[in-house]
Amino acid sequence: MSEAPSPTRDSRHGSRILVVSIGDAGDVGHPLTGYSALLADSGCGVEQRVIREGSSPRQVLRALWLTRDVRSFDAVIASDYTGAFAVAVMALLLRSRALLIAVGFNLSRRPFRSGHAAIDRIVDRVFARLDRIVVHSTPEADQFVALHTLDRRRFSVVPWGFDLPPVADDVAALVPRTPYVAMIGRNNRDFEAAAVGLQGTGIGGVFVGCGDLQAAGDTELRTFPTLPFDQCLGIMRNAIASLIILNDGNRGAGHITAVAGMLLERPHIFSDAPVIGDYLQDRVHGIAVPFGKPEALQHAIRQLADDPALRERYGRQGRETALTQMSNAAFSRKIAHIVLGELGRRRVGP
Structure with a gap:
């Protein structure tokens, strides 16, 4: 496997951000879009990496490899449940202080629950490393709080961003x-x-x-x-x-x-x-x-x-x-606002 590329730093903002999302190999190297582009426009150095889609265990392993340099970034954004788990594992193992944000946290697959109390406590501790969790509805936030014993104050509700694709005329x-x-x-x-x-x-x-x-x-x-x-x-x-x-x-x-x-x-x-x-x-x-x-x-x-x-x-x-309120542009603005707000609070400190 190739070495992870070095992140870039922008002199205006100084924050280095890694965005990890599910996709395929063809997604690599595309221009920044959505909230990634807005964060770059604000002065952040933004890098995108793609986790090739597969089973949940495979996605976790791929995300672990892609985020092995997590200590090089000020913030890491993961776009799904498995990626967020892997990023949090690496941050804990490597004692990274990076801000961790999960965007689009949902249970489209089976949750990480084993039925064994000791193992599930470890899983909950991993998810507790996330600093901000974005879900698409209020009940989803409540669901994850109950599932993984998470702090409700770390959740933000942002509706799906969606732009209408082509519509068939003859139906x-x-x-x-x-x-x-x-x-x-x-x-x-x-x-x-x-x-x-x-x-x-x-x-x-x-x-x-x-x-x-x-x-x-x-x-x-x-x-x-x-x-x-x-x-x-x-x-x-x-x-x-x-x-x-x-x-x-x-x-x-x-x-x-x-x-x-x-x-x-x-x-x-x-x-x-x-x-x-x-x-x-x-x-x-x-x-x-x-x-x-x-x-x-x-x-x-x-x-x-x-x-x-x-x-x-x-x-x-x-x-x-x-x-x-629910276009891709509106969604991107809200996510960028959340990320920059969290980075700002991190600078100011408690």
């Missing part, structure tokens, strides 16, 4: 001939409850991310286990509303779907749960419905189907929110 073959709602996504989605909510409304449905599902009554329902993302966006753009109906309020889900729908100016009907509350507000971006109340979902579908002006208002307000 007529995928959708009902009648007006329809769209529900797209896999994580924590309750497609059966959504199907029940469509009964008797006269509104069709397109569900992407579920298996075979029998529609009740005369509901025209199209289901797909998966579709290309541009087609998913095309389906959503032509729907009267985007549904995010969850199985429970304990697991995060629907964040990217919510932002995509907002950018497409679609009103939302969504579960009244904190896991989505950092993105969608009831009677601002759509209608929140309680768990286990199919009649509330039916009423919300009918209300939006019968009121084009209300659909337009919720859609417009959602797009305004997404453009100002």
